[in-house]
Amino acid sequence: MLRDSLRDKNYFDEAIADIDDSIARYQKRLAQPEKLVPYGRMGGSAGLCRLILNRMKYCYSRGDTLKNLQHNLVDLLKYREMQKKFADELPPEDADRRVEWERLDFSTYKETFSWISFALAAGASTDYFAKLFKLVDNQGLDTIFDRIAVKLGDTDRPIGTKVLYAKPYQLLLDALEAKKEQQPMLMNKFMDAWYPACVKNGFYDTHNITNNFGYAGYWCFEAALVTLVFKLDDSGYRNHKYYPAALVHGD
Structure with a gap:
């Protein structure tokens, strides 16, 4: 059943087909890494990670089951590992360029939370x-990030004293x-x-774009993640329009 209220199923079907084409092109290029410059190998792997995560968001909005997303999670980890490998192989003059893909800027922070939330909801292993x-x-x-990591098994991780954003x-x-x-009042806030x-x-505001498939849904995956990890009672905010309740309840 469609979970998003701003687009119809046909839109998400077409968006997923389009992103699948993009994923296939990236995979074809990375199948011959020797034809890419070192930075291109790292950037291509990072691009694939972004595409695969976006695909999961489109599928979530369309109403796909979490089971149908498990192969995406396998691929996402695979290409994130590949990104790290190619980053480690960068020549000295390019070594600093890896930071744009690896630091927790606002976008990467959010995307990493999204990745963890999908993995946890789909039953990923320790x-x-x-x-x-x-x-x-x-x-x-x-x-927040460190506390979640500790709860999910990274028990020796030092815990920061503030939020980045x-x-x-x-x-x-x-x-x-x-x-x-x-907690319900504050989660709603x-x-x-x-x-x-x-x-x-x-x-932001991509639902108003009509000439491409930039809109994947407005879902606060962070809220679902902390609900799952810290076992919060979401009955007081389950119906919030940005809350991806199906990640928590599997419906």
Whole structure:
């Protein structure tokens, strides 16, 4: 059943077909890495990771089951590992260029939370998460991210003392640290602030674009992730328009 209310199924069918074509082109290029410059190999792998994660978002909005996304999670980890391999092989003059793909800037921070939320909802193994958190690294920089990592098995990880992006994620931290009876109100407050805080993010306002497939849905996967990891009662915010409830409840 369609989960998104701003596009119809035909739109998502066409968007997924389009992104599958893009994924196939990237895979074809990476099948012959010797024909790419070192930075191109790393960038191509990172591009594939982005495409695969976007594909999962399109599929979620269309109403696909989480089971149907498991092969995407396998591929996402594979190409993230490939990205790391090619980054490690960069010549000295290009070594600094890896930072644009590996640091937790606002977009990467959000995308990594999305990846973890899909993996957790789909029942990824402890080994999968161990590999994921080793690849993402950035230990001790963000208290929400670090706490999630520790809960999912990265137990030796140092925990940061602040959130990297206070707007809007301080509200999410407030919800996690609040008393149980206050959490629904604070989670709603966080999600209310989430979309406006993404005004400079690439997905903002994409539902108004009519000449491409830039819109994949407005889902606050971070909210589903903390609900799953910290076992929050979401009955007070389950119907929020940005909340991807199916990741938590499997419906």
